[in-house]
Amino acid sequence: MYKVSEFSKMTGLSKETLRYYAEIKLLEPVYIDPANNYRYYDNGSYLVGRLLVYLRRFNFTIQEMLAVVNDESFENLEELIKAKKRGLEAEIERIQNVIQEMDDFFEMGMEDGRDDYMA
Numbered sequence: 001m002y003k004v005s006e007f008s009k010m011t012g013l014s015k016e017t018l019r020y021y022a023e024i025k026l027l028e029p030v031y032i033d034p035a036n037n038y039r040y041y042d043n044g045s046y047l048v049g050r051l052l053v054y055l056r057r058f059n060f061t062i063q064e065m066l067a068v069v070n071d072e073s074f075e076n077l078e079e080l081i082k083a084k085k086r087g088l089e090a091e092i093e094r095i096q097n098v099i100q101e102m103d104d105f106f107e108m109g110m111e112d113g114r115d116d117y118m119a
Contacts, residue, residue, distance in 0.1 A: 001031060001040040011049035018049075026066055027052060058084050 008015050013027075021027040022039070027048055029039035041049070048069060055065050058081060068077055 001042050002046070004029075004039050004041075007041040007045070007049070010046060012053050013049055021052070024062065024066070026062070026069055059088065060084065 002010065004015055004018055007013075008018060013021070018027065018039075022029060027045065030042045030045055031040040032038070033040070051068070052065060055068060060068070060080075064080065064084075068074065068080060071077075
């Protein structure tokens with residue numbers, strides 16, 4: 001079993017994040033020593049912790065991460081990640097369209113005279 005500080009280094013999750021995840025029941029310690037309240041994690045916790053690091057990078061919300069962790073079979077994980085990817089791809093396309101509109105706006109302004117689009 002691993003103490004919080006060791007587990008934090010292993011997973012890349014800060015102690016504060018681990019405390020928060022425990023509060024919301026996203027990643028709870030497997031054991032809390034009643035004598036000193038030290039929290040301990042195990043190898044199974046490590047796998048979940050690393051998964052949560054990736055899900056955060058993939059822009060999952062806390063609610064989405066809870067849904068993944070509560071589905072202990074991880075049966076829907078691949079589809080959830082694919083759906084998140086599709087959402088990000090749509091956002092990229094939207095941003096590229098906005099950038100193109102900005103370029104078009106400036107080109108229009110330069111051709112018609114700088115002050116025309118400011119009126």
